[in-house]
Amino acid sequence: MESVIRDASFPAVRTMGISWPLLVAVLALFGVLACMPAARPLSDPDTYWHIAAGQWILEHGLVPGGDPFSHSKPGAPWTTQEWLSEVLLNATYRAGGWSALVALTAMSFAATLAWLTRFLLRRMEPVHALLFTGFAAGMLLTHLLARPHVLAWPLLALWVGVLVESSDARRPPPWWLLMVMLLWANLHGSFTLGLLLAAGLAGDAVLAHAPGARRAAAARWGAFIASAIAVSTITPNGVEGLTYTVKVMHQDFALSMIGEWLSPNFHQLQAVEVWLLLVMGLALSGRVRLPLVRMLIVLGLVHLALKHHRNMAILGLVSPFVMAGPMALQWARSSSGGRDAEHLDRWFRALAAPARPVAIVLVLSLSLFALGAIVPARGPVPQPGITPEAALRAARTAGVKGEVLNEYSFGGYLIFQGVKVFLDGRSDLYGDDLLRRNAVALSLREPKALAALLDDYRIGWTLLIPGTPAIASLDTMPEWERVYADDVAVVHRRRDGVAR
Numbered sequence: 449m450e451s452v453i454r455d456a457s458f459p460a461v462r463t464m465g466i467s468w469p470l471l472v473a474v475l476a477l478f479g480v481l482a483c484m485p486a487a488r489p490l491s492d493p494d495t496y497w498h499i500a501a502g503q504w505i506l507e508h509g510l511v512p513g514g515d516p517f518s519h520s521k522p523g524a525p526w527t528t529q530e531w532l533s534e535v536l537l538n539a540t541y542r543a544g545g546w547s548a549l550v551a552l553t554a555m556s557f558a559a560t561l562a563w564l565t566r567f568l569l570r571r572m573e574p575v576h577a578l579l580f581t582g583f584a585a586g587m588l589l590t591h592l593l594a595r596p597h598v599l600a601w602p603l604l605a606l607w608v609g610v611l612v613e614s615s616d617a618r619r620p621p622p623w624w625l626l627m628v629m630l631l632w633a634n635l636h637g638s639f640t641l642g643l644l645l646a647a648g649l650a651g652d653a654v655l656a657h658a659p660g661a662r663r664a665a666a667a668r669w670g671a672f673i674a675s676a677i678a679v680s681t682i683t684p685n686g687v688e689g690l691t692y693t694v695k696v697m698h699q700d701f702a703l704s705m706i707g708e709w710l711s712p713n714f715h716q717l718q719a720v721e722v723w724l725l726l727v728m729g730l731a732l733s734g735r736v737r738l739p740l741v742r743m744l745i746v747l748g749l750v751h752l753a754l755k756h757h758r759n760m761a762i763l764g765l766v767s768p769f770v771m772a773g774p775m776a777l778q779w780a781r782s783s784s785g786g787r788d789a790e791h792l793d794r795w796f797r798a799l800a801a802p803a804r805p806v807a808i809v810l811v812l813s814l815s816l817f818a819l820g821a822i823v824p825a826r827g828p829v830p831q832p833g834i835t836p837e838a839a840l841r842a843a844r845t846a847g848v849k850g851e852v853l854n855e856y857s858f859g860g861y862l863i864f865q866g867v868k869v870f871l872d873g874r875s876d877l878y879g880d881d882l883l884r885r886n887a888v889a890l891s892l893r894e895p896k897a898l899a900a901l902l903d904d905y906r907i908g909w910t911l912l913i914p915g916t917p918a919i920a921s922l923d924t925m926p927e928w929e930r931v932y933a934d935d936v937a938v939v940h941r942r943r944d945g946v947a948r
Contacts, residue, residue, distance in 0.1 A: 467802055468574060470811055472581060473562035477815060480554035480592065489553040489594040490546060493834040494873040495537070496860030498595060501528055502538025511684040515877055519851045519868040520905055526877045527684050529637040529692055533596030549594045550828045557592055560601040560765065561585055566802075567609045568768060572776035580768045583726065586719045587764020590757070591708070600636035601765065603628050607642050608649075608769045615653035616773050620668035621646075626679045633680040633689060638762075640693045643680065645745065645766065646673050652741035695876060701884045702875040708758040720753050720760045723767075730775070737778050742770050832936055835861050836911060839939050842932035843909055848941045850908020853901070856886075858911055858937065870905065890918040899925075902942075909941040 480489070489495075497517065505511055511531045514523040528534060540548045564584055568577035592598060607628050614621045633639040650669035657665045683689050696702075703709040712718045730736040738746065746767055752759040829835075836858050852870060854862055859872025871878055871886060889897040890912070898918050901907070912919055914935060922928045922940045932939040 466811070467566075468569060468578065469562040469565040470808060472565045472578075473558040474811060474815060476558040476561045476585060477554050480557060481550065489550050489592055489598075490828055490830040491834070492593045492595060493857045493860035495549070495594045495830065496834070496864035497872055497874070498530065498534045498860075499538050499541050500860075500863045501531070502534035502536070505531055505535055506538060515874075517863045517869060517872070518877070520870050520882065521877055522868075524877060526874070527688075529683075529685060529689060530596035530635060531684060532631075532634040533599045533636060536599065537594065537596070546828050546830065553592065553594045553598050556598050556601055557585075557588060560588070560605045563602065563605045563609060564765070564768060567605075567613075568772050571772045572779065576776075576779070580772070583719075583723055584764045584768055587723060588761045590719055590764075591761040596636040597638060597761075600632055600638055601761075603632040603635065604638065604642060604762075605765060605769070607632070608645055608766055611646055611649045612769050612773070615649050615656065618653065618657060618665070620665075621672050623672070623675075625672075626675055629676045630679045630682055633683050637689070637692050637696075639680055640690060641762065643673070643676060646676060648741055648745045649770075652739060652745075655739070655741060692876070699875055699880050699883075701880040701887075703756070705883065705887065706873075706875060709756050711755060712753070712757050712760065718760070720763065723764065724750070727767075735779055736771065736775050738771060738774050742774065745770050830861075834858070836937035837861075838934055839911060839932055839937035840865060840867070843911065843939045843941070846931040846939070846941060848909035848931075848939075850942065851906050853905070853907045853910045853912075855911060855913045855916070855937070857913070862911070870907075890916055892917045892921060898922075907942070909939060912938050912940075914938055 500517065501512075504516055511527060513525070513527055515521050515526040518524075537549065537552075540552045544551070561581055561584065565577060565581045568580060571577075588601070607625065610625055610628075611621055629639060629642065632642060650666075650673060653669055654662050654665045677690070681687050681689060685692065712720055714721060727736065749759070749763040749766055753763040834857055840862070852862065852867060854870050856871050856873070859869040862869045863872060871883070875883060885897070885901065888894055889901040892898060898921055910918075910922060914933065914937070916938075919938050919940070923930060927943050928940050929943055930938065930940050
């Protein structure tokens with residue numbers, strides 16, 4: 449049944465039961481797929497080891513308690529925070545290869561934006577809701593990768609959206625939301641952010657009550673948050689999962705060398721810069737005024753986004769939920785009340801209505817059909833810079849022995865190929881000391897550091913990026929020889945096999 453809006457001045461507006469959230473989801477889904485075979489979602493080396501971890505879990509029927517993938521930290525305490533995501537990523541890869549992984553990533557992105565759009569449409573004019581959804585999409589695209597955090601995005605959006613709705617309605621959150629936290633805590637370590645946001649929005653909700661009702665509101669929200677904390681420990685990590693984020697954030701050296709943890713480079717145009725300019729413009733024009741707690745939440749998210757590149761996506765996704773209600777109210781108060789482009793406005797408002805079930809089924813069916821036809825044909829593959837396939841093949845052909853000293857960004861691929869690594873993206877496992885020692889050795893900042901590292905870890909061959917200073921040193925060492933080089937990787941091996 450089609451949706452119809454009638455007005456004496458204009459013909460009926462027919463939407464065929466379609467809605468803006470449905471259109472946004474389809475546009476987001478196929479917008480990502482249109483970028484194949486470049487496939488930005490497959491540009492991160494961690495995707496490789498997440499798939500391998502999922503395979504290990506499925507083969508052994510349990511989550512590892514010690515590291516099974518490295519020779520530098522064999523058996524060291526390590527329990528993956530993202531076991532459920534890794535199982536899902538592995539199952540998806542085995543079912544449909546890289547194409548299926550890109551499709552899964554795109555669907556998570558699309559679902560997140562669809563829910564955000566519906567939330568915003570309940571609070572503001574459709575054109576404004578779509579504008580802020582567009583900004584959120586741009587921020588999310590900065591970290592759109594086939595990794596567990598993207599699978600957690602829909603849960604983050606649902607969690608924050610329902611908490612904000614509860615705060616606005618002056619009621620405690622629904623208890624079913626605890627199941628979202630349980631799933632989230634097993635999908636990705638960002639669930640701790642969800643707990644912090646819940647505490648902040650609880651404060652916002654309590655302050656919004658009349659003074660005499662604040663104690664009761666605080667008790668109800670406090671009971672929910674305490675329950676959410678308890679539920680979040682129902683993971684293989686238990687209580688230690690709550691401290692994981694703190695542990696990572698105290699790895700100063702790791703945070704200074706890993707690209708996604710660096711600050712945004714404002715010598716290039718950044719999505720967060722556009723977002724900041726927009727919000728500052730709205731604030732200076734008097735269009736935005738936030739309650740104290742929500743303002744602090746947004747400022748905290750801005751701080752995280754300016755400090756770490758990866759947090760731009762979090763700012764882009766969470767801030768519209770927090771700002772939408774006060775922004776819409778302020779906009780309505782300052783509006784002149786005039787209407788321009790009225791017929792276009794009517795179209796926008798007609799599409800703001802919920803989609804009809806028939807339209808949802810039809811659009812989803814067509815989308816699934818298109819996915820099945822388009823995705824395999826496009827053939828996405830991981831980017832060459834993280835995939836030293838030819839170099840590894842040459843190393844095996846040359847009969848390399850012993851352990852490998854590998855470039856950090858090659859660790860995921862080596863794990864995927866069953867090779868024990870020196871380093872990979874699990875910085876929490878290796879710690880600052882080993883990461884620093886590796887960086888010093890490969891950069892030749894200390895003359896004897898490279899030779900000591902090679903001997904201490906019984907390195908029999910190396911797999912490094914062209915231009916790494918250590919390569920020139922290896923070329924001059926009589927006990928080492930170069931066996932392969934291309935524009936992705938350089939391989940050396942120890943002439944006598946392994947260090948004694």
